Amino acid sequence: MPTPENVKTYIEQGLECTHIEVHGDGRHFEAVIVSPAFAGKGMLQQHQLVYKALGDRMHEEIHALSMKTFTPEQWSKQI
Amino acid sequence: MDQKVLETIKQTVTGNPVVLYMKGTPQFPQCGFSGLAAQVLKACGATDYVAVNVLADVGVYENLKYYANWPTFPQLYIKGELIGGSDIMKEMYEKGELQKLIESAKA
Numbered sequence: 482m483p484t485p486e487n488v489k490t491y492i493e494q495g496l497e498c499t500h501i502e503v504h505g506d507g508r509h510f511e512a513v514i515v516s517p518a519f520a521g522k523g524m525l526q527q528h529q530l531v532y533k534a535l536g537d538r539m540h541e542e543i544h545a546l547s548m549k550t551f552t553p554e555q556w557s558k559q560i
Numbered sequence: 561m562d563q564k565v566l567e568t569i570k571q572t573v574t575g576n577p578v579v580l581y582m583k584g585t586p587q588f589p590q591c592g593f594s595g596l597a598a599q600v601l602k603a604c605g606a607t608d609y610v611a612v613n614v615l616a617d618v619g620v621y622e623n624l625k626y627y628a629n630w631p632t633f634p635q636l637y638i639k640g641e642l643i644g645g646s647d648i649m650k651e652m653y654e655k656g657e658l659q660k661l662i663e664s665a666k667a
Binding site: 548 | 593625629630631632642643644645647648651652
């Protein structure tokens with residue numbers, strides 16, 4: 482079963498992230514992901530970019546991934 | 561990838577205003593996320609939508625992820641368009657956006 486660290490690496494390999502946090506129990510994961518690639522995209526497209534980075538692992542290894550996606554600008558207003 | 565199943569999915573989502581692909585049924589969801597999606601739709605006042613139990617149809621279970629490039633369940637479609645999974649549904653509901661979409665689908 483993948484660890485949060487694994488999931489973090491999988492995402493970073495496929496998507497340029499300026500900030501990323503992943504928590505989870507091995508099957509269900511929650512992630513906060515900040516990427517310039519999200520700019521100008523709706524929530525659906527942003528999540529699709531993350532799923533594309535994860536590829537087939539998303540079905541085979543990871544049962545569920547809840548995510549909060551931000552552009553760097555949005556993230557800077559968050560903290 | 562099974563083109564016949566993808567064609568069936570296309571007809572289902574374009575032939576019905578609101579379609580929820582979920583694990584189990586709205587009355588008996590088999591997964592927390594699917595259950596949440598059904599609750600959100602109920603809260604939006606969507607009562608006569610089509611709910612497809614992907615656990616009862618292995619063709620859909622294995623091919624739906626190819627249809628709109630979305631690998632997980634549940635999946636909500638409104639007027640043939642993928643809206644998203646339970647995460648996005650919940651967030652849109654909290655912003656009041658989902659209710660508007662459901663209303664526009666009924667008209």
